[in-house]
Amino acid sequence: MKVLFVCTGNTCRSPMAEALLATKTTVDVDSKGLMAREGADMSEGTKQVLAANGIVFDKQASNLTETDVKAADLILTMTRQHKRMIQQQFPAAIDKTDTLKAYSYDAFEDEWQALKDAYLVFEEKHQQQVSGEDVPLAELAASYQAIETLEARLPSPDIPDPFGGNAAVYLETFKTIEAAIDQLVKRLNLTKK
Numbered sequence: 001m002k003v004l005f006v007c008t009g010n011t012c013r014s015p016m017a018e019a020l021l022a023t024k025t026t027v028d029v030d031s032k033g034l035m036a037r038e039g040a041d042m043s044e045g046t047k048q049v050l051a052a053n054g055i056v057f058d059k060q061a062s063n064l065t066e067t068d069v070k071a072a073d074l075i076l077t078m079t080r081q082h083k084r085m086i087q088q089q090f091p092a093a094i095d096k097t098d099t100l101k102a103y104s105y106d107a108f109e110d111e112w113q114a115l116k117d118a119y120l121v122f123e124e125k126h127q128q129q130v131s132g133e134d135v136p137l138a139e140l141a142a143s144y145q146a147i148e149t150l151e152a153r154l155p156s157p158d159i160p161d162p163f164g165g166n167a168a169v170y171l172e173t174f175k176t177i178e179a180a181i182d183q184l185v186k187r188l189n190l191t192k193k
Contacts, residue, residue, distance in 0.1 A: 001188070002028040004072035005100065006082050010036040010061035011043045012163050013078040016174055017100060019050055019057035020181040025190040032068055034085055036061040045162055045170035053174065069093045076100040076184075079158040080151070087123055094123060101176075102157035104183035115150040122147055 003021060007014035010033030018031035040061040041047075050057050069075065069090045075097040077083045087094050102112050122143040129135040159180075162173040185192065 001073045001190075002030070002071055004064075004068060004075045005029070005031040005078075006064055006075060006086060007031070007033060007078040008035050008082070008161060009033045009040070009163070010059070010063075011040055012046050012161060012170075013159055013173060013177065015042050015046055015057070015059040016050065016177050017076070017078075017181060018059065019055050020178055021184070022057070023055050023193070024181065024185055025192055027188075027190050030068070030072075031059065032064040033061055034064055034082060036063045038062055043163060045165065045167065048167065049170040049174045052171075066090060072096065074103075076103055078161075081158075084119075087119070088126075091123065091127060094120060099157040099159075100180045100184070101159065102154075104180040104187060111150065111154050115147065115154065118143070118146045118150055 005014040005017040005021075010031055014031035014033065018029050021027060021029045038061060042057075042059050042061075064086070069086070069092070072093075073096065075086060075093055077086065077097065077099050080099060083097055083099055086097050098116070102115075122140070125135050125140050125143050129140065159173065159176055162169045165173075184190075
């Protein structure tokens, strides 16, 4: 199994997730960014919080490519916006892309499934519109409204970006990601190191 974590710049959240999963399991793992500055180092805050938690890890930022998407069995993003962007750019990734928190925690599984179904309906209508089919804007708007209504009822699946924050902000992000990674390991029954 190959797990791919995705955030914006591939310097904070996704490298933290990659490092944590790589440290805890034997699974094939990588991370990418949607708007990364190719070759950029991890942020100082990320380096410090990983080192403070005994994790030796080095990563240079790189952007998500179609090759990455095809190679991944599971793509986990840090926010809903990241998820939407991937699903719009790479429609074949819809069924294997979710946010890290939504995928890892199954306490609201029925609600998450309803939201996933709503995204699929919206994306189908959007793709029809893009390909020139006559899709009434009211249908597209109603589809999007269904997504917003479902999202408002759920705890946030987003992990805020710590970039530019102080050490406490990075530590909070690290703890949030680590808790989700621990749940992910249990959910997937991954082999521990």
